[in-house]
Amino acid sequence: MKKNFTIISNWKMYLDTIEELKFATINYDNFIKLTNSENKIILCPSFLSLNSINQIFKSTDIFIGAQNCSTHLNGNFTGQISVESFNKLGIKYSIIGHSETRREFKESNIDIANKFSRLIDFGISPILCIGEELEEKKAGKTLDVLTKQLDPIFKIMENSYNKLNHLELLIAYEPVWSIGSGIIPDQDYLENIFSWLHKNFSGLRNKIVFTLLYGGSVNAENAKFLKNIKNINGFLIGKSSLDFQEFEKIVKYGI
Ligand code: PEP
Secondary structure (H helix, E strand, O other), X not given: OOOOEEEEEEOXXXXXXXXXXXXXXXXXXXXXXXXXXXXXXXXXXXXXXXXHHHHHOOOOOEEEEEOOOOOOOOOOOOOOOOHHHHHHHOOOEEEEOOHHHHHHOOOOHHHHHHHHHHHHHOOOEEEEEEOOOHHHHHOOOHHHHHHHHXXXXXXXXXXXXXXXXXXXXXXXXXXXXXXXXXXXXXXXXXXXXXXXXXXXXXXXXXXXXXXXXXXXXXXXXXXHHHHOOOOOOEEEEOHHHHOHHXXXXXHHHOO
């Protein structure tokens, strides 16, 4: 059965690995209780905890994803983590193109498309983040920015529908100015963007399964408003998802 609301929790580097394991074990039963036939939860811990957290939630309805991946297959790439490792550990999702990794590692849209390609080669569902900077929003360039971010992905998809057959593509629209700022876009702005995204992806509906998510300062107060925006079928949540009580409220409002 297709679940109709997906909630991705991005733990970023807020906790150290010991704290991440503690957070997962202390809240284990409550995490399990949060999943039901309507919603899907994907937790994205740091690389160091990925395998352990995946083991903790093995055989449950909680899914685990990575926060990033290497463009490279393997070899002399110090400090990088391969998609093949995710595949061997049974990790089913990976975030790519998060604005924080774009900024930190000066990633281009082509780099991100290469990661996309690598993930689908190994049967891992991409969680692709896209979004504009504040200056781009002010200049009325949001859809141009999103088009540039998506074009190389569409090109890869054109030749890879067979690989996407068994995967889910998650597209998280995350305005950079909203991430961590406590500010979210207004209703008209979101409706316009999500209807544009929906139009862009719905033409591929017979070829891929896709989910559109919103990310940027989602919290217990704004979850209901955001959930009611047409074509938003999930959230990508950073900070608020590490306070379990707040996360629980978001998930419950989000259903
Ligand atoms: C994010 O990490 O993608 C994010 C949306 O963060 P926050 O919820 O803290 O704004």
